[in-house]
Each structure stands twice: as structure tokens, then as C-alpha cells.
Amino acid sequence: MTENVLTATNIIKSFALDDSEIKVLENISLHVKQGEFVAIMGKSGSGKSTLLSILAGLDQPTAGHVILNGDDLTHMSEEDLALKRQSDIGFVFQSFHLIPTLSVQENIEFPLSIARKQNQGRVDELIQAVELGHRINSFPHQLSGGEKQRTAIARALVAQPKILFADEPTGNLDEKNADQVMQLLLDLQKAFNTALVIVTHDPALAAMADRTITIVDGQLV
């Protein structure tokens, strides 16, 4: 039986505004198995990005728990969360968010360097996998959107995370690049048996997932 790599229980996220309380997420519980591809769908403002940030340890819920690879994220210090992000979590952002002053190769190596690890074999493998061997010395401003996102994917996987979070990974790409990037993401996810959680409002993308979770007004439906 495949174990859950991520379990979220009764997640509530609310913000205080003047005298009232605004609930963004309400009693959300879910799990993600090792190697599973889960899509979180919802319209703009439904709370899906907020949910993603909580699941990924970037933000803390008002109530509830998030257990990632056996560790409860909800009571961790900021430094422990950072360590967790180093080792178990990978990110792919809609706006790529590459480090502008690092080359393609350096961007990919960066997560290993901050974790004080070295794995040149893994780096080379990923560079080949994302087909950027001819661009390893280029800088982000010299890359196309697709190339940037492929670099970001390689960066997200280099530290062999247990789970990969992607926030609208194809949102800033044209159709051709979007398909290419998505296929790449799926191939690599399967190859490395990494759990994948994607936030999207694209039904076609969601259809590729093993499971789809829909959020409406902060609640799972």
C-alpha cells in the first residue's frame, strides 16, 4: 500500500478584518500518496492558492494540521520549515521565479547548494531531461518562457523532493509550450515517483491528474 506523503486535516484559514473574520478555507482535509498526481481546481478567489501555500509550508493555517512525510508542518518554526522545503518540497511557480543573476545550470544547482549537498549526476540528468544542455550558461533574461519553466522544473526536482507543488505552471505559456512543459512535468514526476500537486483552473490540465480536488468558496466539494 502506497503511503500518504501529505495529509491535511481540518484546515481552516481565516483573516481578521476590522471587527469581522473572513474565512478563506473551511475544514479542508485531503491526502496525497507517494507518486500521485493531484490537481486542485477552483475559480479565482476560491482559496486554492492559499491552500497550496499551507500545504507547502509557506503559510500557517488558522486551525488544522498538515503532516508532510511524517512531520507536522503546522507547529514548525520558520527555520525548520525552510529545512523542510530544502529536503522534501519542490516548487514550480507560474512566473517561473528564477534567480536572475544565476545561469540555467546554477539555478538548477541552487537548491542543492543551500542544502549543502552535491549531486552533479542528478543535475546533469535533469538538464538533459529538460533539454537545456545547450543553454546551461544562459541567464533567465535570455530564455524563452518555456525554457524558463523547464529550468524551474529541473530546479524543483534536483533535491529529490517527496512532493512537488506547482502553481499554475503553464499560466504564462503559450499553448505549444504549455503542452510541452506539462508533459515534461508528468514524465519527470513518474520517473522520480514524486507526488505532484498542481493548482489550476484549466480542466484539460486537471484531466491529466490521478485525482482532482475542487474548491469552491474555501470548501472542498
Add this chain to the structure above:
Amino acid sequence: MNGLKSVALNNVIIRREWFGHWVYPLLFCFSLLVSLGAYLTLDSLQTAVDDYITDNQKAMVGGDVVITARQALPDDINQWVSELPPSHVVRDRQFNAMTYAGETSLLVRVKAVDVSYPLYGELKLANGLSLTELKPGQVLVERQVLTGLGLQIGDQITLGEAQFQIADEIIEEPDRPLTAFGFGARVMMLNQDLSSTGLMGQRSRVSYRVEIKTSDEQQASYIQQLENLATETQVKITSVDDAPTSISTLSTNFLKFLKLLVVAVIVLSGVGLMSVVKAFVNRQQQTNAIRRAIGEPISQLKNAYYRLFLMMTVVSVILAYGLSQLVLYFGYDAFAAIIPAQVTLSISGLSVLKVLVIAAALTLLMTHSTIQSLSMIKPVAVLQQQTQASSGWYFSRYWMILSAACLYLLMSLELSSWWLGLQVSLGLLLISVVFWLFSQMILRLLKAAINRKWIRNWLFKLSIQNIFRKGNQSMLFFTTMSMAVMVMWSIAALNHTIDQQLVSTYPENSPNMFMLDVQSDQHETLNQLIVAPVTYYPVIRARIDTVNGVSAETLKDQLGTYDNITRVFNLSYGDEVLPTEQLVSSVNDGQLFAAADHPHQTGAVPLSILDSIAEYLEISLNDEIIFDVQGIPVKTYISSIRSRFQRGPSPFFYFMFQPEAMAKAPQIQFATAKVDAEVIPQLQTTIAKQFPGITTLNGASIAKQLKGFVDQLTQLVQIFTGLSVIAGVMILITSLVSTSQDRLQESAYFRLMGMLTKDLYAINVIELMFLGLLAFLSGGVLGLLVSYGITTYWFALPFIFPWSVSLWSLLILMGTLLLVSFAYGRFVIKSNVMNLVRQMV
């Protein structure tokens, strides 16, 4: 290895960003460079002077034990000295006199020494002659004597009643390293020739010295024996370690003063540094959020910045070293007045280390707030595409205490005194606070003017509103600039007034010829020679024994530093107040001295004193002073207090007696006259020939000589104060850099709406120039008040506004600000604004 690669990549991100935008490293370095370079230069000079003093103390003092007195030494001391080996003793007598050759005369400082001079160091002569080769009737002279009298070596000069042949030219005296001050060019002779001049008996101001060479072991014993012999006399005995020298008195203190100015500039440059760092780190917000999102620990992030800034600090120190070398090489002459020519200038390793420590401490302190604010980065903002608001300035109490402590430590080390360091640090902080509040008031008034719509022109309104933009360092720039302008303007205004009143145009009503050591039987002939009215002032030299029963020695440490109560004072007598004085208070209703039947202490004579000395001695009417008039106690009580309403080159006396009280006391006379300036040199020669014992001073010439010396010091002060103006401009530039994004955004909106290029430029130009003008005028007005007060009330001179200096300095400041704002507009705003406009569309 893994750790190294991690650190390397950490640093790579920041360094590429840092060096990829040249403005940041340039501003960082420049912020530190000027102040550190100045400090390193001064510290090196101070070290060189200290080393010179240490290495040459004996030569500068003249001996291991020195006896000094203002009158001939007592017989028992002379007897004691005569028992020492002649090669270990130098008797040195010095006084001012007039010398002449033909029809030209010159004020000189005569120094008569034994053939064993100098005991330490070397007397350097132009043609290699030694003192032992000096024959009777020969003298050695300084170059100024040759040029002043138009003579050459071998020619004759007349000194007193004798003629002397110039045997050689003095290049260097070991015990006179600084020649800038002290009046009169040097004429040196052997003691045996002194009596032939016939001047000694007539001189009132002769300095008697005996310099003794001895071993370290015997020194204490000699001093003890001499002090026993000198009890109850005015003879001073000092050891080589205690004796002051002109260098230790002037050079060291003046250099310390300049260094304090530079320390203030270092603090200001730190503020500029803070701005640059903040601008850079704010620019890195997005990247830092990504790094945190990926999982980089905050400590790694912070350490990467600390490493970069400390590395840049080292680079700045290296550049400061280069700058300092250049200053020492090319600017040495500027320090000529206070640094002996023999001092070898070089930058010591210790000075560099000091500067490195100061720079590192400054960098760590000034970058602390910004780097600590990195802890507030929220990685989630990256996911949610938020732009994080620029974090404000956050100075913890801990930081403030540490900064104040560092400033105090630096000041105390520079002043070699914890107490003085505290006073100066608090003083600096207080002045800064006062100026800060003043700046607040001015800028609030300006803001009120905008809010009340007093400024209607849209361009001006936009520009002036920019002064109050968040992130702008307007307050800091204004405070710095107005403070610097106030100091520089005050010095310039004072200098100008004194120059105009006393040097360029000698005061009309003041005497311009002064004669010292006049005898009573010379009056008639003098009057005939000078033709113009001559005023004679009797001078009796005396010391204060007690004031209201308390000895002068006891009071010395209690009274302020206005004067020295234990020194020799010049008493005088007369029936009326001097033309430049007025009576302030009196026991006898408008009279200088009490009436004959006034009840007073038995045996006490009435005394009139000046208000300045009354304030210093903390005495008033009817208080008692006992004088020691050349061995005779004279008891007095204060019967009136006078005040000078006009200062300038005219005589005054702290203490005035009735003629009957002092007319018979041993005295010399001091005379003044107002003559046509052109005839003074001829009169000096005529008087010197007729009365060799009289020393004649040309008032205007003396004033000019003094002014020349003061000008050199003033120039140095202006240069180093000017550094604070540079620091102010740096703060402005860094402020522009830190607000670039906001300005660019705003400019993009304006451009989108159709604003023309010239108006885009004008916004920044008007903002900077208006702020600069306001700061200049504020500082100028304060400087005007300060210099007016000092000139009118302290010097009692009419104030003259320095138009030329003011206009030039305003022009330079406005020109600099115009250049900065134009360059900013051209290279930052104009070159990037259209990209931003396109992005917005």
C-alpha cells in the same frame, strides 16, 4: 567542499547583482572613501608627529632637565649649575629686539647660548659651520633676516649697541621645529657676546633657560635638588618628559580637533552607506523571497550580505589608503604650519588597522537594520505574487545603545580622556538633535505651505511634494547640509570681518605703532622723532598671591580656562579709563578709585579691574586681591570695574592702580602712536639706532603675519568641514537611488499622460535645488547670527557680510545639485521610463 560551494553560490547571486549595477558599489565606496581617507591622513600625521616627539623629545626640549624663569636666576641656582661639566649645560637667553642694517630694520628674536648648544639634536647651518667655530662678534641668522634686510652671509647687522657679522644661515634648530608662530626672525649668538649689545638690563621680556644633560638615573636627583633651591622663587624645574613643546601644544591638539571633525563626517558617511545598502536590498526583495521559498535559511541569506558589505569595506579602506597617500604627497604644504619640516610622513600599519576596524564597525552598525529586516521576508508573497512593501527603518534600542557606545569609545580614544570623550559625544549628539529639530520645523513649514495651496504652479508643487516622498532622506540631507553650511559660513564670515577690519584696512582709530621697553627719560626724544601724539603706559609686572584670602595656586584648578591665575600680569596705573573702555560699576559713584575717606581694609589700596578678569576670578566690588610686585606684597580691594567697548589693536590692562600707589614701583613703559603707515619702517630703524633697547612693532604688519598663520589653520578647518558637505551630497544621491523605483513608476504615469521630457527633468531638478537652497539659506542665516554675535559682542567689531564667499559657495552647491539631478534624470528616469510605460500598457 559542499559548504564552500554553497557559500560560493550564495555570494554569487548577491555579487552579480551588486556589481551588475555599478551605482551601488560606487556609492558604497565613495561614502566611505572620503571620510576614511581623511581620517587615515590625519591619523598618519598624528602618528608621525607623535613618533617625532618621542624620538626627538630631548632635542626639542633642549635637555634632560630644564630650568626656566622670566628673570635672572637666583645665585644659589647659578652656583649649583656652575658645578656641572660645561659640556652638559647650556644657558639660553631669548628676547625680542630690533636689528638694522643701513636704513632697514627688522624685529628679531635673539637667542644667546653657550658653545655646548645643542645638548641634543643638531643645529643645521647652511654652510656647515658649527657653533664652536663662531667667533666673538659673529652671529647666525635665519633666512628671513637675510631677505628682510637684504643681506648676505658675511654682512653686518647692528643689534643694540654692537655690530655683528653674519657667519652663517640657520637651516634648522633642534628645539624650534615649528617656525610659523612666534614673532621675530632668529638671531643666534654666544652668551659671551650678549653683554656687548647692552640690551639685557633694559629688557622686560627675557626668557631665561638652563638646559642640563644628565643620565636617567641622575635626573630625579637633579630635579629634587633644584626644586629645593627654587622654593619661594618663580623658577620652574621640568624634566624632559614633562616639558611642553610647540608641537605637543599646537600640532597634536589641532590635529586632534581636525580628527574630531572627521569623526563627525564618518558618522554622516555611515548614514549614506545605510541608504545605499537599503536601496540595494530592497531591490533584491523578489530574489530573496524566492530563496526563502526554496528553503534557504535566513542566516545564510544574512551572512551573504554581511560578507559582501565587509568585502566592500576592505576595498574602500584600500582605496582610502591610496587617497591618503595622494593627499600626503600633494597636500603636504597645507599642513606646513603645524607639522615640522623634519617629520617623515608615511601611513603606518597601525593607522590602517585602526581605519579598518572603524570601517568594519561602521559597516556592521549601518547595515544591521536593513539586513535584520530580511527576517521579515514572507516566502508566501512569492506564491501570491505580492509586492512586499519596502520595510522602513527599524533601529532597536540595542542598536542605538551600541552605536552611541561606539561613538563614545572612538571620541574617548581620540581625546585620550573618557570624560572629555563623553562631553564631546554628548555635545555632538545635542547639536545634531538641535539641528534635526530645526530642520523638522523648516520642512513642516514647507509642507504647510503646500497643504494650504500657497504654491500654485503645478510643476513646483509636484517637485516640492517629492521632498516628502517616503524613503527620501530629505530630513537627513537638510540637517547635514545646514549644519555644515553654518559652520563653514561662520568661519568664513569671521575671517572676512577680521580681515577687512584689521588686515586689509587697519582700524582708523587704533594705534599702529607699538613700542616696548621705553624708559621715562626717552619720552621727549621719542615724541620729537615720532611727531604724532604718543601715549605711554607704565607696566609693572606682578603675580597674584591671593584672592579673598585663597592662594592663587589653590584657585588655579577651580577657575576656568579663560586665563592662568598664576602667571605674571601687567599692572598699570593712571587717573582715567582708557579711550576704549567705560566704567561699569564703582564704589565711588562713577570714579575709578575710591575717595580718600572711603572705609576700606587697613593697608589696602584701591584697584580698578576689567569685567573679563572679574568674571574669571569670580570677584566683585570690595573684594580683595594681594599682589606680589617683584617680591613686595601689595594688598588691594576692588574699587571699580571697567569694560572694553572696542576691541582691536589697542592696549588694555586688567588691573589699574592710582598713580600714587605704583608710580615708584620698578616698571617699564609701553608706548603707542598712530602714524602714517608708510613711515613706520623708517621710524623703526630710527628708533632702533637711537634707542637700541626699544622694540618697535608695526601693528598692521603683525596683524598680517598673524592672519597668515590663522589663515592656514582656517583653511584646514574649512577643508575638513567641507567633507561634511560632500557627505550631505552623498546622502542626497543615495536617497535618489533608494527611491528610484518609485520615481520611475511615477514618471511612467506622467509620461503615459503625455508629460514632456523637459518637465520630467524639471521635477527632479527643482526638488533637489530647492531643498539645497533652503538648507543653504537656513545654515547661512544661523551662521550669520553666530558670526554676527561673535564679531559684535566678542570682538566688538562692526560686522561685514562676506558677499563674495557666500555667492561663490551658493553657486558651487547649486551647480553640484543641478549636475546630480540632471544626471539622474538623464540616466535613470529618461532611459528607463519608456520600458515601464510599455509594461503598463
